[in-house]
Amino acid sequence: MYSLLLAIVYVAFISLGLPDSLLGAGWPVMHQDLGVSLGLAGVLTMIIAGGTIVSSLASDRLTRRWGAGLVTAVSVGTTAVALLGFSFSPSFWVLCLWAVPYGLGAGAVDAALNNYVALHYAARHMNWLHSFWGVGASISPFIMSYALSAGWGWSSAYRIVGVTQVVLTALLVASLPLWGKVHRVAPTGEHEETSGQRAAHVPLARVVRIPGVLLVLTAFFAYCALESTSILWAATYLVSDRGVDATAAAAFASLFLLGITGGRFLAGFFADRVGDRFLIRGGFAAVGVGVVLIALPVGTDALALAGLVVAGLGCAPVYPAIIHSTPVNFGRENSQAVVGVQMAAAYTGSTLAPPAFGALSTWLGTGVLPVFLGVLVVLGLVMSERLNRLVDRR
CATH class of the missing domain: 1.20.1250.20 (MFS general substrate transporter like domains)
Incomplete structure (x- = not known):
């Protein structure tokens, strides 16, 4: 089954x-x-x-x-x-x-x-x-x-x-x-229980007061804002500010998405060994490296194009790891409510960030894209690390 x-x-x-x-x-x-x-x-x-x-x-x-x-x-x-x-x-x-x-x-x-x-x-x-x-x-x-x-x-x-x-x-x-017949994965020290056992509904007002929820919502918002902005604006940045050929820019922009898809497949082979925290921390760090490569003012396009691929690979494990760590971070009884709010934060970030960058670029130009992405990387990493420290103190 x-x-x-x-x-x-x-x-x-x-x-x-x-x-x-x-x-x-x-x-x-x-x-x-x-x-x-x-x-x-x-x-x-x-x-x-x-x-x-x-x-x-x-x-x-x-x-x-x-x-x-x-x-x-x-x-x-x-x-x-x-x-x-x-x-x-x-x-x-x-x-x-x-x-x-x-x-x-x-x-x-x-x-x-x-x-x-x-x-x-x-x-x-x-x-x-x-x-x-x-x-x-x-x-x-x-x-x-x-x-x-x-x-x-x-x-x-x-x-x-x-x-x-x-x-x-x-x-x-x-x-x-x-x-209802598949048993839950039990974290160390906890007993397994079946999905047929349901606790009471957790109201939204109570969910946002759970310690650490606002931290994970901010981290998830930052990640999804980063991903959606990169998908929409990376090719435009490469053409307008780095002088990359439009065909090459489009191809490498698609590699960002393929990096996410392929990276998640590869991450599955070692996710159980390294754990969700490592995947989130390493993912944000890799995206940061990719953003730096994109921003470096060098005479070749190779580093910027490579940086886009590195950023895609870094993005790959962050979303799944944040979701998978929810029952451990907030308890099984709260996990469905917290995941629902996390999804709402994700959609909000994905919806608002690309047009927000579009408005910003009309004043400062698309050259500000690496800075915009860098701020989101730092925000996501800092919030996820603060959540880790909070969970460890419990």
């Missing part, structure tokens, strides 16, 4: 990544077909992000009442319906309506599934699962590209991914009896 459910969870993580790159890949065509400006993609992403934040904050109450398996199945089903709704939308404003259930489904499943894995599986699986999310996110642009090149239109790509999510929903529903 352990291995069977784990295989289903791996498939779920691939499916989670599938919708995330569709909008970016298809929007150059979508906005023309819908007769709206290119910039309105930001409205859709803001609506989706708002839904994910709301459902992440509600995930503790939902999961304690219905269980992680049912919440995951219903959330994936909700996302599937929203994607199919996207595929039949005749106008931009109908897309906005479907973006609401899209975001609500994505946030709930992310929080529920991440916490379930943190409680029931080893650190290596958390890293590998998030690597599989990257596989899904990498596949969806190819689905969009194929649909467009075949003359099917962007709506067909959404329909393909939506039907895939429907199939996954059926698989998750069929697997529901397994979710």
Whole structure:
């Protein structure tokens, strides 16, 4: 049962990544077909992000009442319906309506599934699962590209991914009896307990008062802000400020994402031996090295391009390790509530940081990108180290 459910969870993580790159890949065509400006993609992403934040904050109450398996199945089903709704939308404003259930489904499943894995599986699986999310996110642009090149239109790509999510929903529903039979991973000195034992809901006001929660929220916000800003602005920085050829800049910007995906796969092989703290500390430190390489005022582009790859590899283990360490840092009884708030902080950072840097760059230029990223690295590392000291004093 352990291995069977784990295989289903791996498939779920691939499916989670599938919708995330569709909008970016298809929007150059979508906005023309819908007769709206290119910039309105930001409205859709803001609506989706708002839904994910709301459902992440509600995930503790939902999961304690219905269980992680049912919440995951219903959330994936909700996302599937929203994607199919996207595929039949005749106008931009109908897309906005479907973006609401899209975001609500994505946030709930992310929080529920991440916490379930943190409680029931080893650190290596958390890293590998998030690597599989990257596989899904990498596949969806190819689905969009194929649909467009075949003359099917962007709506067909959404329909393909939506039907895939429907199939996954059926698989998750069929697997529901397994979710309560997998025993939790017990940290040293603690006994195992089954997932069927549920404590009371932890209100948000109480969650943020748990010692260390504000520290981890700040660290998670900083990490996700760092990742999303790098993804959006790295290529522009390389072209505008370092004079790198646009083709080469785009290729190395994609290597940042591939570094995250590949790095998580590699981290899975030693995550159980070195522990979550080392992965978080080493990850932030590696990103810092990458940022320094990007910023060095030398005559060659090689160091800047290498720095982008190093930064991607450094980013790889941070997100999974923060999630996986939650039950140990805050207790199993609080972990679902804390993970939900962490997801909300993550989406907030990912949503706000790129436009914030865009506004900053209009005054100071894109050359300030390494400084912006460096501040986020220091903030994330300092907050995570303060959390470690606080946990050690308990």
